[in-house]
Amino acid sequence: MHGFLIYLMKRFGQFLFVVFTGVTLSFLIAHFSPVDPIEQTVSLLTSFGNTDPRSVELLRESLRELYGTGGSLLDQYFTFWGRVLTGDFGPSLSAFPTPVSTVIGRALPWTVGLLTLATLFSWTLGNLFGALAGYFRDNRPLKVLGVFVMSMQPIPTYIVGLSMIIVFGYLWPVLPISGGAQLNLEPGFTWEYVSSVIVHGTLPALTLVCVGLGGWFISMRSLVSNIVTEDHVVYAELAGVPGRTMFSQYVARNAMLPQVTGLALTLGHVFGGAVIVEFVFNYPGMGKLLVAGIYAGDYSLVLGVTTIAIIAVATAVFIIDVLYPLIDPRVKLG
């Protein structure tokens, strides 16, 4: 138990460090940019006609308050942290006067749901097929499958998504290609609404799974084909351990460990793919919000989404780290 606690403390420290670095980085990027959000908003507002210079000055003052860009650099930095911790990023410009936190809160469940499901699917399937392909090296269907998933893997998410739209939207229109759920339905836990969410999420999730599958497949296959030649496996084989137990307990289980670590390491990249998928399928999540915020020049929204994304990914990594000792007993011993 003692070793586990130390491990947990270390991971938590890493988590705090990631969040700290990410938030600081976003602050610095936003701060040292040549573009001043206040002047931009002012010029946007005053371009419609002559405005009294005094009211412009007042406007500037209140905008500075709103964006938290008053005072020295250090003051601003602390203000920014205060905003991050309370989740208050000010009002969104493109959806004025809705606060950014409300807009993000609406989008977050969509992205979390889509990403969790897609990642779980691609990780599980990729590892399962990869392990089988590494264990039964001469199996023909598995080889064909391997070529297929591996050639999907390097292709950019956008291209895969667009191909999905062309195939399932135009050539064989069976699935909806846009949105998160049917528009005229009342959100809630009714069968109609839930099934609509699932149907709408199929293509985005399928795209993410197709892109993600290959990587897991390749690394799992090479891991397994190395483990198969190890002494303990050869010994188990000679001792007459049944094939099923061999595969799941002696081979696949050992190969899983680096794959779980790998999952934690790639989550950041997975989020990047989600941004594109949401853009392609017009899915109402964080990625689409981010892109829309950039198009609309919505400073507080973009900064808010970036910060939340960094924290969310760090949290997900931390959760995986906490679950890791469940499959690797060595961690508990320290």
Add this chain to the structure above:
Amino acid sequence: MKILIDLLRYNREFLVGAIFLAVILALVVASFFAPYDEMMTYVVIPDMPPSAEYWLGTNSRGQDLFWQLAASMRNTLMFGVVVALVSRVIAITVGLVSGYLGGRVDQVIMAINDTLNALPNIPILLLLVFVLRDQMSWPILAVTAALLGWQHDSRLIRSVALSLRNREFTRQAVFSGMRTGKILFREHLPYVMPIVFYTTMNNLIWAIGLEVTLSILGFSDINRPTIGGMIYWANAHSAMVAGIWWWIAVPMVFVVILFLGLFMLAMSVNEYIDPRSRLARMGA
């Protein structure tokens, strides 16, 4: 050279990858012989389907897609190569130094490494694009991408360097008074070169994917032709709805060729490096 010929003869992935990349490189070379400036619009009849005169058709902006594609390939590849080179320098330096020093220093460097790795890089890049907006140019974007894309590879390099640290020849080099920098550069670098080569391919794929992604969203200099830019313009003119399918099909097909080519090269090189899989191929 002999290795190259052997690979071409015995490794099917390498052959296919090499052919794909040769097609792409031919396009890049062709881009230098374009009959008109690639930034110009309305130089040919718009919306012509592929024909003998316009091999890949023309788009609604009055550009010949063949020459657009050639220029795009050149620009996109250039972006990828710059990112890969810059991030290689960082990855090799961090990996070798961290592995060689080991102990406490190694732990600290790797903690920083993993921290940077856990940051989602697309939102950070988008934030940068957003705040810089018009000041954004592709070299800035390339350097930023390079700064975000080296951690995974430096970890791999470090794991090899860690094992080199305790080898006889390292000790001998230290005792014979070789400077640390020279040990890393002359003695250790050759050992990690195979991994460097393999990770460079993967990094190139990642960087080009990033460029395609950002320009499809319209977050790069949209007048400078790139693969993603071509798709961006096709979307902006709703080419799919207007029935100008070749406008969107051409960049998509060639992007797939480019990526598969790079990926197959990376795979076959990886297999070549790992002697176990080479034995398996020979049937041992």
